[in-house]
Amino acid sequence: MRSLSRIAFAMILLSGFTLLTSLRLKTQKVIFFGDSITQAAVKPGGYIVRMKEALTQKGLASDYELIGAGIGGNKVYDLYLRMEDDVLAQNPDIVFIYIGVNDVWHKTLYGTGTDIDKFDKFYTAIINDFLDKHIRLILCTPAVIGERTDFTNQQDGDMNAYSQVIRNLAQKFHCGLVDLREIFHNYELANNPGNKESGILTVDKVHLNDAGNQLVAEKMLETLLNK
Amino acid sequence: MRSLSRIAFAMILLSGFTLLTSLRLKTQKVIFFGDSITQAAVKPGGYIVRMKEALTQKGLASDYELIGAGIGGNKVYDLYLRMEDDVLAQNPDIVFIYIGVNDVWHKTLYGTGTDIDKFDKFYTAIINDFLDKHIRLILCTPAVIGERTDFTNQQDGDMNAYSQVIRNLAQKFHCGLVDLREIFHNYELANNPGNKESGILTVDKVHLNDAGNQLVAEKMLETLLNK
Amino acid sequence: MRSLSRIAFAMILLSGFTLLTSLRLKTQKVIFFGDSITQAAVKPGGYIVRMKEALTQKGLASDYELIGAGIGGNKVYDLYLRMEDDVLAQNPDIVFIYIGVNDVWHKTLYGTGTDIDKFDKFYTAIINDFLDKHIRLILCTPAVIGERTDFTNQQDGDMNAYSQVIRNLAQKFHCGLVDLREIFHNYELANNPGNKESGILTVDKVHLNDAGNQLVAEKMLETLLNK
Amino acid sequence: MRSLSRIAFAMILLSGFTLLTSLRLKTQKVIFFGDSITQAAVKPGGYIVRMKEALTQKGLASDYELIGAGIGGNKVYDLYLRMEDDVLAQNPDIVFIYIGVNDVWHKTLYGTGTDIDKFDKFYTAIINDFLDKHIRLILCTPAVIGERTDFTNQQDGDMNAYSQVIRNLAQKFHCGLVDLREIFHNYELANNPGNKESGILTVDKVHLNDAGNQLVAEKMLETLLNK
Numbered sequence: 001m002r003s004l005s006r007i008a009f010a011m012i013l014l015s016g017f018t019l020l021t022s023l024r025l026k027t028q029k030v031i032f033f034g035d036s037i038t039q040a041a042v043k044p045g046g047y048i049v050r051m052k053e054a055l056t057q058k059g060l061a062s063d064y065e066l067i068g069a070g071i072g073g074n075k076v077y078d079l080y081l082r083m084e085d086d087v088l089a090q091n092p093d094i095v096f097i098y099i100g101v102n103d104v105w106h107k108t109l110y111g112t113g114t115d116i117d118k119f120d121k122f123y124t125a126i127i128n129d130f131l132d133k134h135i136r137l138i139l140c141t142p143a144v145i146g147e148r149t150d151f152t153n154q155q156d157g158d159m160n161a162y163s164q165v166i167r168n169l170a171q172k173f174h175c176g177l178v179d180l181r182e183i184f185h186n187y188e189l190a191n192n193p194g195n196k197e198s199g200i201l202t203v204d205k206v207h208l209n210d211a212g213n214q215l216v217a218e219k220m221l222e223t224l225l226n227k
Numbered sequence: 228m229r230s231l232s233r234i235a236f237a238m239i240l241l242s243g244f245t246l247l248t249s250l251r252l253k254t255q256k257v258i259f260f261g262d263s264i265t266q267a268a269v270k271p272g273g274y275i276v277r278m279k280e281a282l283t284q285k286g287l288a289s290d291y292e293l294i295g296a297g298i299g300g301n302k303v304y305d306l307y308l309r310m311e312d313d314v315l316a317q318n319p320d321i322v323f324i325y326i327g328v329n330d331v332w333h334k335t336l337y338g339t340g341t342d343i344d345k346f347d348k349f350y351t352a353i354i355n356d357f358l359d360k361h362i363r364l365i366l367c368t369p370a371v372i373g374e375r376t377d378f379t380n381q382q383d384g385d386m387n388a389y390s391q392v393i394r395n396l397a398q399k400f401h402c403g404l405v406d407l408r409e410i411f412h413n414y415e416l417a418n419n420p421g422n423k424e425s426g427i428l429t430v431d432k433v434h435l436n437d438a439g440n441q442l443v444a445e446k447m448l449e450t451l452l453n454k
Numbered sequence: 455m456r457s458l459s460r461i462a463f464a465m466i467l468l469s470g471f472t473l474l475t476s477l478r479l480k481t482q483k484v485i486f487f488g489d490s491i492t493q494a495a496v497k498p499g500g501y502i503v504r505m506k507e508a509l510t511q512k513g514l515a516s517d518y519e520l521i522g523a524g525i526g527g528n529k530v531y532d533l534y535l536r537m538e539d540d541v542l543a544q545n546p547d548i549v550f551i552y553i554g555v556n557d558v559w560h561k562t563l564y565g566t567g568t569d570i571d572k573f574d575k576f577y578t579a580i581i582n583d584f585l586d587k588h589i590r591l592i593l594c595t596p597a598v599i600g601e602r603t604d605f606t607n608q609q610d611g612d613m614n615a616y617s618q619v620i621r622n623l624a625q626k627f628h629c630g631l632v633d634l635r636e637i638f639h640n641y642e643l644a645n646n647p648g649n650k651e652s653g654i655l656t657v658d659k660v661h662l663n664d665a666g667n668q669l670v671a672e673k674m675l676e677t678l679l680n681k
Numbered sequence: 682m683r684s685l686s687r688i689a690f691a692m693i694l695l696s697g698f699t700l701l702t703s704l705r706l707k708t709q710k711v712i713f714f715g716d717s718i719t720q721a722a723v724k725p726g727g728y729i730v731r732m733k734e735a736l737t738q739k740g741l742a743s744d745y746e747l748i749g750a751g752i753g754g755n756k757v758y759d760l761y762l763r764m765e766d767d768v769l770a771q772n773p774d775i776v777f778i779y780i781g782v783n784d785v786w787h788k789t790l791y792g793t794g795t796d797i798d799k800f801d802k803f804y805t806a807i808i809n810d811f812l813d814k815h816i817r818l819i820l821c822t823p824a825v826i827g828e829r830t831d832f833t834n835q836q837d838g839d840m841n842a843y844s845q846v847i848r849n850l851a852q853k854f855h856c857g858l859v860d861l862r863e864i865f866h867n868y869e870l871a872n873n874p875g876n877k878e879s880g881i882l883t884v885d886k887v888h889l890n891d892a893g894n895q896l897v898a899e900k901m902l903e904t905l906l907n908k
Contacts, residue, residue: 077349078345107562108338109790110334110342110790111334111335112341113338115339118304121308122304146611151610151611152614154615156605156610157606157608157610160610161608335789337562338792383837384832384834384836384837387831387833387837388833388835391833531799532799535799561791564788565789566788566792566795566796567793568793569791572759572762575762576758
């Protein structure tokens with residue numbers, strides 16, 4: 001009985017090791033689901049490219065496959081409409097949702113922004129569908145429309161309010177959170193003494209410059225690896 | 228054999244008659260799915276109340292059950308979100324969809340109108356879900372935001388464009404159509420020589436007065452009974 | 455010679471006294487130039503009525519004539535268009551300018567808000583015309599559109615930015631300043647722990663309740679008497 | 682006496698001839714006061730350049746000096762603010778005012794369009810100042826934001842309404858009128874059978890292509906020469 005139990009013990013160890021190995025070897029598919037900021041992130045210098053480079057440096061290149069799924073002008077409605085085709089069809093393990101700028105911005109730009117209650121409802125519907133598939137979700141708050149630090153950017157009120165909706169959703173559904181709104185604000189307080197509208201982390205008040213892409217890449221990677 | 232065939236024939240006749248009777252006796256459940264215009268339609272003088280009265284006069288009161296499902300401020304997104312709870316759960320036989328005013332109006336009123344491409348997509352999603360349940364659909368174009376006849380009402384361009392989307396959907400999916408946009412325009416050409424903004428068919432450029440409710444009731448009833 | 459000089463001395467004293475008396479007796483005409491908030495200020499409980507009551511209590515009722523010149527919906531353009539008829543024609547000694555809410559709010563409400571550069575230019579034109587007539591000017595920043603304290607009110611970005619324009623103008627042209635934006639924010643931080651949208655100083659996010667009228671009256675009076 | 686009267690008669694004739702000559706030789710200074718459409722009109726192929734070429738062909742090159750005074754993004758408020766420096770300071774004989782597109786468009790684009798009543802008032806103020814200087818005025822209605830012929834362009838309602846304001850002003854103040862709104866609509870009905878949004882007279886729904894510049898040049902020249 002003893003020898004038998006030893007063999008059983010060895011087998012359990014072995015199967016556990018195999019399981020661990022297979023877990024380590026299984027490449028995690030990560031999709032970044034968002035708007036033009038994410039669309040640009042797969043270009044040289046973009047935040048997804050920078051994340052890949054950082055993973056390579058850490059020897060984790062084969063652990064994660066990073067896929068961009070950003071389309072310019074997208075709002076939460078657009079993500080809802082295309083999540084089946086553009087995300088779920090690819091069977092991702094992890095999804096970053098990075099949306100909200102156009103939901104706020106299009107109010108003044110086209111008159112077709114998103115009511116805050118419907119931002120909540122459609123975002124919730126997306127989360128529910130992803131969680132049904134046991135996908136690990138990491139939500140991002142929209143960073144900035146204008147980099148001034150004294151809350152005089154036209155959309156600051158809404159940007160703060162819609163970011164709060166996302167923080168609440170992350171908490172409610174136990175999702176990861178990359179709070180870019182807060183991260184950017186703290187960075188600006190330290191690095192934008194002239195209260196400039198753009199040029200610190202963005203090229204045009206919204207889209208990321210090199211420093212912006214680097215900051216987003218670092219914070220997303222931190223959250224990705226911090227399981 | 229002969230007597231048997233006669234009996235069989237009589238039974239077929241009888242069952243056919245029973246079927247006919249049950250068809251005639253089966254009350255059709257009709258839901259009006261819309262915004263504040265439809266919300267007001269169940270009040271005295273409202274277009275749903277007028278339709279009920281007209282059905283009673285025609286001796287058809289027991290053939291149709293008319294149910295209002297209008298909520299003020301609704302856009303196509305809202306109908307999409309609540310169609311399951313507020314319409315499908317009631318198992319209707321027929322649904323009138325009367326939406327579009329707020330999709331256009333909220334562009335200027337709140338900055339949260341509906342992009343025309345998304346108006347099309349979410350309207351299509353609603354139609355698809357209803358047709359899956361074999362519900363008879365009757366679509367209505369939004370009538371007016373302002374009653375001036377010379378296309379100088381601020382939202383006339385969009386009202387014409389969004390109405391065209393609905394006409395195309397009605398044709399594509401073989402739905403019924405009550406083209407209130409055209410019906411109102413023709414009525415105004417005949418009855419609004421002073422080019423007034425309101426007071427002919429509406430109380431406030433949008434919501435129906437008695438004449439407006441009567442006109443909508445007549446045209447909807449015509450389409451309902453014209454199978 | 456002595457008696458003559460005494461008489462002369464007495465006459466000088468007398469004329470000086472007369473001068474002083476006439477200075478004290480000259481009633482200062484004060485016009486409050488603004489929008490619906492100022493239009494409501496002449497009603498019972500309004501901030502102008504409260505200022506009158508406070509002046510009476512201080513025995514200064516005859517020193518100041520307070521006149522409301524507020525019209526609902528006014529933006530800086532409207533003040534510019536009607537300043538001749540509604541203010542200058544009355545030869546005021548002192549003018550409070552209290553404008554800005556609609557310049558910001560009408561962006562989302564009607565699509566006809568005021569560009570910030572034109573807000574500056576037309577406000578400057580008004581100031582120049584008033585200073586040409588040697589009128590003492592006291593500028594007020596717009597208080598709030600929404601009372602939440604964490605800068606999540608939709609218009610907070612613009613409200614902060616347009617207030618800054620007014621602060622700069624007050625400094626540049628050496629006008630008085632009642633910085634209602636800051637005054638309200640500090641009051642809310644102390645008295646709105648629940649981060650409510652309205653009900654602390656306003657009835658509806660914009661228009662003043664009793665506490666709001668009282669606060670405005672106190673701060674305006676302080677600035678008026680603090681020459 | 683006879684010879685004297687003959688000399689006098691000859692002198693009168695002569696002076697009359699001199700007067701006529703000087704009238705014919707006096708170059709008329711014509712300023713085109715407007716927005717980006719007029720700013721582009723001084724470039725090769727632009728409508729002002731085309732008018733100069735047409736005047737040269739007619740041998741009238743020395744009769745008219747054509748000067749562009751268009752600035753991109755201008756609304757009626759901007760014309761009002763810069764009319765002194767940019768137009769009156771140049772002592773023009775004739776001014777074309779061609780404004781209105783941005784007054785309508787900026788409603789949806791920035792939320793800072795022009796209320797129709799203020800469009801009327803500030804336009805009137807400009808006309809009054811120009812007429813005080815005995816300048817011949819020719820008003821132009823804004824042509825198009827979108828070239829579709831069935832009034833489904835988003836801004837058609839406002840474009841029609843604001844054009845009507847300009848027509849009324851032209852009539853009231855006895856100014857010339859180039860009704861580009863109507864001219865373009867008629868041209869589109871004949872030349873845009875596919876109901877296209879752009880490409881017939883514009884490159885982008887608003888700014889003129891070659892055909893558009895040619896049409897505007899012809900119609901403006903016609904009005905300029907038709908005293």
